[in-house]
Structures are given as structure tokens and as C-alpha cells.
Amino acid sequence: MTSVDTERSITVTVNGVPREATLPVRRLLSDALRHDLGLTGTHVGCEHGVCGACTVLVDGQPMRSCLVLAVQVDGASVTTVEGLARDDHQGGQVLHPVQETFRECHALQCGFCTPGFLVTIAAGLEARDKAAEITEEEVDEIVGGNLCRCTGYANIKKAVRHAAAAMRPTGADHTGHFGGGDGAW
Amino acid sequence: MTTKLFGEPVRRREDARLIVGRGRYLDDIGAHALAAAFVRSPHAHARITDIDVEGALDVDGLVAIYTYEDLTGPMAEPLPVLIPHPQLHAPRTGYPLANGEVNHVGEPVVMVVATDRYVAEDAAERIVVRYEELPVVVGVDAARSGEHAVHEEIPDNVAARHHQETGDVEAALAASARTLSFTQYIERSACMPLEGKGVHARWDPADASLRVYSSTQASTSVRAAIAAKLELSLEDVEVIAPDVGGGFGVKIVHPWPEELLVPMAAIKLGQEVKWAEDRREHFIGSAHERQQRQEITVGFDDDGRITALDVHAWHDNGAYTPYGIIVPIVTATQLVGPYAIPVYRVVVESVYTNTVIVTPYRGAGRPQGCYAMERTMDRIADLLDLDRAEVRRRNLIQADQFPYDHHLTFQDGRPVIYDSGDYPGLLAKLEALVDWPGIEARRAEAASRGKLLGAGMAMYVEGTGPGPYEGGHVQVLGSGKVLVATGLTSQGQGHETSFAQIVASELGVPIEDVEVTTGDTRRFPYAVGTFASRAAVMSGNAIALAARGVREKALRIAAEVLEASPDDLEIEDGVIGVRGTPGASIPLRTVAVLSNPLRYAFDEAAKQATQFARGSDDSKPPVTPGDAPGLEHRDYYSPIRSTFASGAHAAVVEIDPATWEIDVVSYAVVHDCGNVVNPMIVEGQVHGGVAQGVAGALYERMAYDADGQLQNASFMDFLMPYASEIPDVVIDHQQTPSPLNPLGIKGAGEAGVIPGTAAIASAIEDATGRRIAAMPISPTELYDVMRSPDHERTAAAGRRAGVGA
Numbered sequence: 001m002t003s004v005d006t007e008r009s010i011t012v013t014v015n016g017v018p019r020e021a022t023l024p025v026r027r028l029l030s031d032a033l034r035h036d037l038g039l040t041g042t043h044v045g046c047e048h049g050v051c052g053a054c055t056v057l058v059d060g061q062p063m064r065s066c067l068v069l070a071v072q073v074d075g076a077s078v079t080t081v082e083g084l085a086r087d088d089h090q091g092g093q094v095l096h097p098v099q100e101t102f103r104e105c106h107a108l109q110c111g112f113c114t115p116g117f118l119v120t121i122a123a124g125l126e127a128r129d130k131a132a133e134i135t136e137e138e139v140d141e142i143v144g145g146n147l148c149r150c151t152g153y154a155n156i157k158k159a160v161r162h163a164a165a166a167m168r169p170t171g172a173d174h175t176g177h178f179g180g181g182d183g184a185w
Numbered sequence: 186m187t188t189k190l191f192g193e194p195v196r197r198r199e200d201a202r203l204i205v206g207r208g209r210y211l212d213d214i215g216a217h218a219l220a221a222a223f224v225r226s227p228h229a230h231a232r233i234t235d236i237d238v239e240g241a242l243d244v245d246g247l248v249a250i251y252t253y254e255d256l257t258g259p260m261a262e263p264l265p266v267l268i269p270h271p272q273l274h275a276p277r278t279g280y281p282l283a284n285g286e287v288n289h290v291g292e293p294v295v296m297v298v299a300t301d302r303y304v305a306e307d308a309a310e311r312i313v314v315r316y317e318e319l320p321v322v323v324g325v326d327a328a329r330s331g332e333h334a335v336h337e338e339i340p341d342n343v344a345a346r347h348h349q350e351t352g353d354v355e356a357a358l359a360a361s362a363r364t365l366s367f368t369q370y371i372e373r374s375a376c377m378p379l380e381g382k383g384v385h386a387r388w389d390p391a392d393a394s395l396r397v398y399s400s401t402q403a404s405t406s407v408r409a410a411i412a413a414k415l416e417l418s419l420e421d422v423e424v425i426a427p428d429v430g431g432g433f434g435v436k437i438v439h440p441w442p443e444e445l446l447v448p449m450a451a452i453k454l455g456q457e458v459k460w461a462e463d464r465r466e467h468f469i470g471s472a473h474e475r476q477q478r479q480e481i482t483v484g485f486d487d488d489g490r491i492t493a494l495d496v497h498a499w500h501d502n503g504a505y506t507p508y509g510i511i512v513p514i515v516t517a518t519q520l521v522g523p524y525a526i527p528v529y530r531v532v533v534e535s536v537y538t539n540t541v542i543v544t545p546y547r548g549a550g551r552p553q554g555c556y557a558m559e560r561t562m563d564r565i566a567d568l569l570d571l572d573r574a575e576v577r578r579r580n581l582i583q584a585d586q587f588p589y590d591h592h593l594t595f596q597d598g599r600p601v602i603y604d605s606g607d608y609p610g611l612l613a614k615l616e617a618l619v620d621w622p623g624i625e626a627r628r629a630e631a632a633s634r635g636k637l638l639g640a641g642m643a644m645y646v647e648g649t650g651p652g653p654y655e656g657g658h659v660q661v662l663g664s665g666k667v668l669v670a671t672g673l674t675s676q677g678q679g680h681e682t683s684f685a686q687i688v689a690s691e692l693g694v695p696i697e698d699v700e701v702t703t704g705d706t707r708r709f710p711y712a713v714g715t716f717a718s719r720a721a722v723m724s725g726n727a728i729a730l731a732a733r734g735v736r737e738k739a740l741r742i743a744a745e746v747l748e749a750s751p752d753d754l755e756i757e758d759g760v761i762g763v764r765g766t767p768g769a770s771i772p773l774r775t776v777a778v779l780s781n782p783l784r785y786a787f788d789e790a791a792k793q794a795t796q797f798a799r800g801s802d803d804s805k806p807p808v809t810p811g812d813a814p815g816l817e818h819r820d821y822y823s824p825i826r827s828t829f830a831s832g833a834h835a836a837v838v839e840i841d842p843a844t845w846e847i848d849v850v851s852y853a854v855v856h857d858c859g860n861v862v863n864p865m866i867v868e869g870q871v872h873g874g875v876a877q878g879v880a881g882a883l884y885e886r887m888a889y890d891a892d893g894q895l896q897n898a899s900f901m902d903f904l905m906p907y908a909s910e911i912p913d914v915v916i917d918h919q920q921t922p923s924p925l926n927p928l929g930i931k932g933a934g935e936a937g938v939i940p941g942t943a944a945i946a947s948a949i950e951d952a953t954g955r956r957i958a959a960m961p962i963s964p965t966e967l968y969d970v971m972r973s974p975d976h977e978r979t980a981a982a983g984r985r986a987g988v989g990a
Binding site (some may be wrong): 027041045080102103110112115144152155157 | 865
């Protein structure tokens, strides 16, 4: 079924690294990331865009990679859960604050939905005024589109609050446990 | 214990890989494997008249097509009845691929193997299966009418008639001052883990061995089933549960057809083959639970004390009974909850329908039993104009009545004897936690805002940690690493952490040195599985016993080296020292080296154990008779019977009379699972269970139409709650340690889900004054209840109206 007519070569910057791939045009972005590029951190929970487990950032915007064709992101920049941490320039990595708070707050159990939550929350926290204290409405809005079957969400919401506190620029008045963020995320 | 981590909220060790995308779930394995896809029945009940694969044959990338005709030997026989029972008089199971007849939508008919999943599905959709449709049976009422039969040779559709009684219930009811009879219903939901099932198989033709990864809750038994069905020697099959994206019961069932067919194809093709279930397949091709019709008659005195209870339930078991009658038995035996019921009779008729099979979903029959018992309590309270908490209090087993024998037989074939508990204590804590006396004030406040507010409560006792056994292996390496293995599997419960805490505490080693492996038959081949809130009880205790064995051996060896009595030794931070004698010490890792007399020095540490390095007693062999080389120990825990955890929940709902939307505004939990290994993990289990309880009460149901088509087989239509639907939960704890096991623990995995439906039904009834006898309930259904002039009103509503008017 695959032929020259139905394939395209694309170039995508994935987690900061330019990647090239020749793919059938019908290949979902989720499958391309997982099976063609070997980035299996992105999970597929429903294949119809409801659960959010497959969420990745396309040019900084959260998208359901099971509802996007890989060829649609030709030329774009994609961030997956594997790309949330940043280099510490000493050969290691610094986790994103929400990765830290997910662990600290027991916001994951089986971990299958976790990558989608982490990516969605990271984008949500990035898009808001980091100096402002996060409200419950903001927390609900950020996590409201992803399904988790294990946690009952309470600890996920707690992790969002703590991550927001950690991301407040130094000097801002906050009482979060993860203070001292430099706001650089 | 020198490293006291037992009972501490230790952060989870598994999270380090999971938060960076380095988990290894089933579909992350086998990047170059062939892919399987299935042609599944579109009909709920039909005969297969023809399978035409011609159209699929020219699909580029097609590798193989299998139908029932291609199955041979044990594979051509029906799938096993995993848990036979004398009262399961008419068990039926399907075949790996349908053999001439299908009994539910989603039953696998043809397996296609191709170069990737896209191609496999291309080929699958070109296969034409012709069917002759048969009459369809959907729902318990249709099944019990016997108008049509699911299986031709079982005309009444009854698979089993499970019956237990503790005395002459007819006489006791006749002698009761009062009796009440009513019928109620509870609907189907499903486990719905975010990761579906999945299987990857790799056959090594050179040494004729098979490695299977399966997203399962029971890897050891999957291994045995594969060996039996594919006629392989057990030692040539290894099964590994990798990271599993949630289970909640559905993955305890095995062997799923795909767990046999994928390895079969891998062997026949000599290539890796993988199948990862998609969401629609999970809805129509796995398992559901919970539908029952319950007819209840209760006798009681004028004070609300129960004198007799008679329950006749019909349980929808779906098309087949691979998991026996575990769910009906659990309903029957756990129904009595924390109450002393003088005479009890229960009959559960398990009936076939043309729907997906019914096997345990978190709670596994307990939510239905709790719903029966707790709604009975509410009705007694309503009739007698008593506080619902007070009626419960009057019927509770008292704290000095343990062990308490219900004279029933549990799902493990053992007596239902409660080991310990304090149910009045639970109730008192719950009333305080939710401010039960303050509900009337909240009702009035809500009314001032135009809202209907009501509260409900429900209590439960949960048999946890059933046998037959689990095992543990603990080994200290010369590096100081402590390897721990148990055969039981994990699906997100944090076993790597809890079991490491147990070993660190028992052995006195830093938790960082402990590595835990679960669910890998290469590491531990004897196990039962993860279900019935049993992992901490069973494997936790087995691992503790194994660690104690290692400790004993380590102290014995160290005592010789340190020329001290083992009784004077202690292990702290991985170092064995003589109590009160600083400096007289030896690291545990050195003891591990010395425990294994060596000829060859393969590294620096090993030099210490070679024949010319260590002083030895020439009169004894290097390995003492009865001893074994290495610092390791394997042990098993096999309980005399289950432990019994308990709890009490209260829900407060607010209902908008304009939309009849039901909002759970408060949810309180008091929970007793004995000694707690990790309170953070236990609270996480409670949170998740409550979410599923609320989901089952208000949102989720399997919407089958009369043709047996599941109308909501997607996350768009099946209302699995998002964060917006789940209330904040307040939790209080009580600990009554189990006297049955060394660690004093009871299970915690399922507790949160059990009382949700009962408590929320009670709260809605309290808010609306209308009898709620069918759950779950949607705003539309509540609207229908409210506008129906004939719908039963509670006595409390009448009293309230009379008083308030």
C-alpha cells in the first residue's frame, strides 16, 4: 500500500534536534514519533483526541499527536516529554519544575497518561503570567482536558500549584514548597 | 530495624523513569516487530457462514492470516475456565478465534499479521465474513426471561446459581417485627486503564525458546497458559510484564485470545509479532463489570436492628465465564459488610448475555454488595425515622467481637472470618470528618441558593490479600546492591517503592541500594498475580520473610568474622556491627562476598573470598552442609485466610433543580488497611478509587442497545471523568493491624471505589426525597424521576415536607 505517491520526506526539529524521515502520508504524528523516531515517551491512549496522553508541543502549542499527520508538522518544531528537561551544561539534565513536582506530589501512578499531562502543564504554565499566584481556576483549566484513571487528579492539581510556585521569578512573594525558580522555563 | 522506612511517605522510585518518558510499556517494545490486527464480530450473536480472505491477499506487506481453521491441538479447544466452581454448572468460554459462532460484538474472528499496524488493518478490512444473525440477549432481565438463549444448550441462560445461607431465613423473617422488600439495579462500567492490553512475542528458533511481554496482571500464569496451549515446555517460555499502564482487574484475566495468538504467530513466522489493543478494541474486546438486579428482603426490629437478610441477585456475566463466578461470590460474601446479620441467605444467579464478558473491575463485586447492604440500611432508617448513622451503629460488629465469623465461604474457598477492625470507630470518625450533624444547616443554606443538598454514607469491609501464596527473593551482591524479586506484577501501585521500603527496613540497608523486580518470570517463576488488594499483603510479607532470612544468614557469617554472638549484632546503613562496640564491624557487601567461597578472583571484592585469601577451618568443607553459597534467601507467604480492611465514606451532593446536574460537593473517607507501608501511596490509591466510585455512580455506563451494539465505545461517548468531575476528598485514617501476617497489613488497592455508588445514591435520595433504586444516574434520568408523579418518595421527604410546610 505504500508507494512513492503516498510517501513524503519531512524535516522536523524534535526536542531541538533536526530529524528527517520519509513517511507514508497517512502516518499519525504519534506513530511517527514513537515508531519512526523511537521517542516512545509519547503515549497513545484513545487515538481519537480525547484522553490527551499523546499531547506534544508543536511550535510551543499543545497538540494531540494522534490527531495530527506527521507530514503536517514538516518544518515545525516538536517538543515531547523527552525534551521537557534541559541540559545543565555539565553532561546532565535539569528536570522541568512540573516533572519534579509530579514526583514530589505523587501525581502519577501507572505513568501512562503522565507524559501528556506533563507536556500540557508545561505549556500551560509557560503561557501564563509567572509572577502571579496561580488560581484554582487556572489549575482546572490547565489539567481539564487530560484523562487519568489512576490518581483521581487531586495530586496532579497539587503538582501544578507547586510547579507554578517554583516557576515564579525569584523575589516574587510566594509560599510554595518549590520556591526559588528563576522563571526561565 | 535500623533503617526505618516502613510507614514513611517515601517518594516513588519508579517515577524517575516515568516522568522523563523512559517508561517501557508494551507498545514501546519491538520497534521492528510485525503487527497483528483482528477482524472482530460486528454482531452480538451470529453464526459464521463464510470467511473470504481473497480481497486481503494482494495487500502489500501482508504476512499471514489466521482463522479458527488454522488452530490446532489445544489452541483449537475452548479457552480455559480459569476458576472452576461446583456451582458454576454451565461454564462456557470462547475460542482464541471464533469457531462458527460469535456471542458478542468484538469477539475475534480473524487475525491478520503484516509489516505494520496500518497495513494489518488495511488487510483486515478487506476480509469479508458472512454471518447468519441470531436473537440477541442484552441485560439481566432479558437473560432471566429465557426468551432467547445465548448458548443454545443453556436455555435459561443461567451459568451458575451461587447460594450461601447461615440459618433458616424464612423462619427468621417470619419472626421479625418488620420486613421490607425491594428491588434495585446497578449498571456496567469497566476498568478502562489508559493503556489497553497488548502482547509482544519473540521466538528464538535456535534454542526454541519464547519470550513474551504482556500488559498483564498475572505473568506467571500467562506463561503457564501459553506453554499449555502452544504445547511448549514451561522452561522454554518466559513472560514479562513491563511497565503496565493501569489494570484495575481487566488484565488479571488470561489467557486473552491475543496472548495465545500473537506467540503462536511469532513461532509460526519465526519473527517478532506485536499487538497493541486500541481503545475501541478495549471497549468491545476486553471485559466489563457491575450489572446486577438485586431483590432484597430484610427483617428488623423496631429499633432498626436487622434480624434476617435475604438477597436474590441476578448477575450479568456477559457471553462467557472464563473467570468463573468470582464476582458473584464476592458480592454474596462481602455484602454483609461491617454488620452482624443473625441470619443471611444469598442466591446469585449468574446469567449469560450477548455482551462483553464480565470479570473483576476494581472492587470486583464489592460495590454491588455494598450498594445492596447500605441501601437496605437507608431504607430501614427511612421507615423508622432514624438517623442513617444511628441505624448503622446499632448493627455494627463491635470492636471486641474479633475474630468475627460470618459463616460464609469467601472467593478463596476459605471462611469469611474478619481478622480485626473497629467499625464503630470508623463511623465516629466519618461523622466528625463530614460533620454529619451539620448537614441540615448545609441543606438550608443550599436551599437559600435554590439548590437541593443531600448527604449519604456507606460502610464496607473488604476481604484483601487472599492466597494461595506469593514469594519473594532477596539477594545481597558483593557490590552492596540488594536485588529483590517477586512474581506478582505492578500496574502503577508503586510496588518497587513499597517493597524496597520493606527490605530497607528489615535488612537495615539504604533504600538506594535496593532494586526491585516484579512480574518477570525469569526472576521469580512462582506467583499468583495482582488482584483483590493483595500485593502488599502477599508479596510484602513474602519479601519481608525473605529479607529476614538474608539477615539471619548475614549475622551468622558476620558473627564468625567478628567473633561475636549473632544476637549482639545489628545492621545499620548496610554495615553489620557489634552492638555497643564501635569499630567492630563488617559491611554487608563484604559478608555477601564471603558467603560465596571462590576459586577465581574476577574482581577486587572477589579476592577476599578465594581459597588462599580467607582463613578457613580445614575440618569443614568450604560450604557447610545444609548451607548454600551466596547471601540470598527465598521465602513464601501463604495466609490461612484473607485479611479484612474496612472503611466508611460520606458524600454530599448539591443538585441544581433547573438542570438536575448532580455535583458532589464534599467527599469524606475513613480508611483502615492495618499497618501502612507508605501512606502517600495508600492515599493515592484511595484518591483513585474514589474517582472511579464517583465515575460509576454518576457518569459511566456501558450503553448497549437491544441489538447488543455498544453505543458508547469511545472516550467521546463513555463519560470517563476529567478532573472537573472529581470532588476534593478528605481522608482520615484508622489502623487496626492484621494479626494474620508478620507485617500486620491489609490491602488498600480497591477500597476507594467500593462505597461510592451506595453513598452517592443515598445522598441524591436525601436531597430529592425520591427513591433512588437504579445506578448510575444521569441528570436526564434524575429529571425523569423528579417529574414522574408515580415515582416513590421517601418517608423522610414526607416528614420534611410536613414539618417544613
